[in-house]
Amino acid sequence: SDATDLGRDFGAGLTEAELRWFTTHEFATTAEDVLWRRTKLGLRMTVAQRQAVQDWLAQRREAA
Structure with missing residues (x-):
């Protein structure tokens, strides 16, 4: 178990x-x-980082 197990880093530790x-x-x-x-x-977080989180969540909703 290491940092790569956590997946993408969206910034600010998320x-x-x-x-x-x-x-x-x-x-x-x-x-x-x-x-x-x-x-x-x-x-x-920067605006771009916040948008990346929103995009990731939207993609997850679409896949469900």
Whole structure:
């Protein structure tokens, strides 16, 4: 188990593994939900990083 197991790093310490956890256990569906309601990571992320989170979540919803 190492950092590569966590998947993509979206910035501000948020990883793909954490996003998967938020969607499967916390039922988060939007970047706003993860970055502003459940955490305050949006304060430390760039606009591009926040958009990457939103894009990843949208792609996950489409695949479901």
